[in-house]
Amino acid sequence: MWLHRYAKLVSAATVLLIVAGGLVTSTGSGLAVPDWPTSYGWNMFTFPMKHMVGGIFYEHGHRLIASGVGFLTIVLAFWIWRAERRRWMRMLGLMALGSVCLQGALGGITVLYFLPTAVSTAHAGLAQIFFCMTVAIALFTSPGWTAPKYSPADDHLLRLVATTTTAFIYLQIIVGATMRHSEAGLAIPDFPLVFGGIFPPEWTPQIAIHYAHRVGALIVMLAIAATVGHVWFHHAQRSELRKPALALACLVLAQVTLGAFVIWSEKNVAINTAHVVVGALTLASSLVLTLRSHQVRFSDRAARPMGVQTPALTASEARA
Amino acid sequence: MHLRLLGVLLVLSFGVAACGGGSTPPAGTPATQEPSAAPTATVDPATAATVAGKITLEGTPPANAPIRMNADPACVAANKTPQTQETFVSEAGGLGNVFVYVQSGLTGSFPAPTTPLVFDQQACRYHPHVFGVQVGQPIEVVNSDATLHNIHATPKTNAEFNTAQPIKGMKTTHTFTAKEADVVVPFKCDVHGWMNAFAGVLDHPYFAVSKPDGSFSIPNLPPGSYTLAAWHEKLGTQTLQVTVAAKESKADANFTFKAAAGAN
Numbered sequence: 001m002w003l004h005r006y007a008k009l010v011s012a013a014t015v016l017l018i019v020a021g022g023l024v025t026s027t028g029s030g031l032a033v034p035d036w037p038t039s040y041g042w043n044m045f046t047f048p049m050k051h052m053v054g055g056i057f058y059e060h061g062h063r064l065i066a067s068g069v070g071f072l073t074i075v076l077a078f079w080i081w082r083a084e085r086r087r088w089m090r091m092l093g094l095m096a097l098g099s100v101c102l103q104g105a106l107g108g109i110t111v112l113y114f115l116p117t118a119v120s121t122a123h124a125g126l127a128q129i130f131f132c133m134t135v136a137i138a139l140f141t142s143p144g145w146t147a148p149k150y151s152p153a154d155d156h157l158l159r160l161v162a163t164t165t166t167a168f169i170y171l172q173i174i175v176g177a178t179m180r181h182s183e184a185g186l187a188i189p190d191f192p193l194v195f196g197g198i199f200p201p202e203w204t205p206q207i208a209i210h211y212a213h214r215v216g217a218l219i220v221m222l223a224i225a226a227t228v229g230h231v232w233f234h235h236a237q238r239s240e241l242r243k244p245a246l247a248l249a250c251l252v253l254a255q256v257t258l259g260a261f262v263i264w265s266e267k268n269v270a271i272n273t274a275h276v277v278v279g280a281l282t283l284a285s286s287l288v289l290t291l292r293s294h295q296v297r298f299s300d301r302a303a304r305p306m307g308v309q310t311p312a313l314t315a316s317e318a319r320a
Numbered sequence: 321m322h323l324r325l326l327g328v329l330l331v332l333s334f335g336v337a338a339c340g341g342g343s344t345p346p347a348g349t350p351a352t353q354e355p356s357a358a359p360t361a362t363v364d365p366a367t368a369a370t371v372a373g374k375i376t377l378e379g380t381p382p383a384n385a386p387i388r389m390n391a392d393p394a395c396v397a398a399n400k401t402p403q404t405q406e407t408f409v410s411e412a413g414g415l416g417n418v419f420v421y422v423q424s425g426l427t428g429s430f431p432a433p434t435t436p437l438v439f440d441q442q443a444c445r446y447h448p449h450v451f452g453v454q455v456g457q458p459i460e461v462v463n464s465d466a467t468l469h470n471i472h473a474t475p476k477t478n479a480e481f482n483t484a485q486p487i488k489g490m491k492t493t494h495t496f497t498a499k500e501a502d503v504v505v506p507f508k509c510d511v512h513g514w515m516n517a518f519a520g521v522l523d524h525p526y527f528a529v530s531k532p533d534g535s536f537s538i539p540n541l542p543p544g545s546y547t548l549a550a551w552h553e554k555l556g557t558q559t560l561q562v563t564v565a566a567k568e569s570k571a572d573a574n575f576t577f578k579a580a581a582g583a584n
């Protein structure tokens with residue numbers, strides 16, 4: 001139970017880290033600290049607080065929070081290694097640790113090479129994967145997963161639509177990150193129309209990536225509508241599915257609204273950052289729903305001691 | 321004994337040569353400057369001409385954006401009055417901070433000055449806001465502020481650089497090694513988002529920055545026909561054909577920018 005609580009803490013800290021990272025990009029502070037891993041020649045942890053001004057506040061603050069999350073992840077991976085009997089959970093802990101290390105290296109590389117779009121986008125994409133790992137660990141260590149009081153749903157169609165939705169959301173975040181890091185956020189300056197019409201009158205790489213993000217938003221909305229609708233009509237009585245589905249519906253509506261206001265406000269820092277964070281929360285909600293749709297497949301492994309081989313349960317056995 | 325000494329000398333001389341000791345450039349010459357294929361141009365002072373003129377801003381100058389420095393108390397303390405951007409500097413109908421340069425018509429190469437051009441960060445502003453520098457001429461970047469700055473240049477042809485200057489009085493030297501394709505290189509400070517400046521990087525010394533009244537002068541120009549260009553950070557670039565005879569002082573190389581174009 002304490003491991004679950006701690007995993008939730010790591011997830012919450014990761015949300016804070018995504019907020020800080022979003023602020024770095026939204027305020028254009030990515031290169032406010034030119035060196036890495038040092039900060040203006042100081043060791044990162046001895047950098048004087050009085051110098052945390054302007055863009056340094058965002059960039060150095062992001063580095064400090066990232067270091068904190070990195071430390072929390074080391075403890076998490078160690079804790080999982082010691083406490084968990086599920087081998088794949090141990091691996092997941094190690095993968096989370098590897099991800100956060102790689103993420104730190106990508107952050108350093110993108111600073112040293114003046115924020116190349118590919119590296120900055122990879123940094124943003126890996127951030128989401130790491131966040132998903134922490135959310136998954138929190139879910140897998142929860143009482144509702146290890147000792148569920150309900151029989152997990154066994155719905156092939158739900159698994160298909162939820163998994164597809166999660167994949168679409170992640171792809172949409174990658175497209176959004178590419179747009180963000182290639183300065184294409186206002187390449188199409190009006191919303192909901194596109195230069196007063198449906199299609200851009202001319203195509204440039206920036207307009208194309210921006211347009212792709214808008215088309216992606218439509219696809220994601222349809223996918224989420226299908227997933228939420230399926231849960232609503234077929235599993236409304238299951239709170240373990242209904243709650244993440246409801247969160248998913250609310251978050252995507254908030255996300256589309258924020259996206260519109262990013263354009264209308266010409267990339268207001270707070271709105272722009274909120275758009276990044278709500279995107280991550282949307283992905284996390286969809287992931288939780290997706291994992292719960294797959295829970296029946298994990299049921300046989302949930303409480304199996306490490307090294308003990310047991311035959312896989314069928315779906316009907318799992319329900320029983 | 322002699323053989324041993326000879327061997328030691330050979331090893332030492334090889335080591336010095338390998339370290340580049342035999343090809344040290346003369347003081348003041350940038351080590352990274354590429355030799356130009358064109359012959360060095362010589363300008364005869366007896367025939368040198370001058371091109372001068374005025375940059376006129378037609379219409380009411382747009383208001384410069386206000387600057388909020390409260391992100392850094394040191395910047396607030398250094399500025400007792402509210403600050404604005406320097407996008408439109410205009411007196412008596414003229415337009416300042418316009419980079420005027422010879423775009424084409426020159427032949428030969430022109431040796432770069434060895435005297436560094438001082439580019440200062442003072443009161444959380446760049447001084448000067450617009451300047452010209454020749455390829456190979458050192459730029460001495462100075463931090464005169466009691467706060468941290470980063471100097472981030474984003475050229476297209478030369479290498480991008482982002483240098484930390486955390487200490488007051490710190491000096492760093494940068495040298496552009498090639499003529500910029502877009503001529504003008506933006507500089508910015510990512511710590512203080514309002515700080516920006518522009519450097520025209522050319523392979524010759526025939527450039528000027530207009531004064532607030534719009535006046536400019538490019539002296540010591542060899543007689544000939546040239547394309548003159550005037551660049552403004554918001555209003556873009558205009559060109560003008562000029563021909564100067566020996567010893568001529570041409571004073572009507574005028575440009576007119578429309579203020580309405582920079583209103584957005």
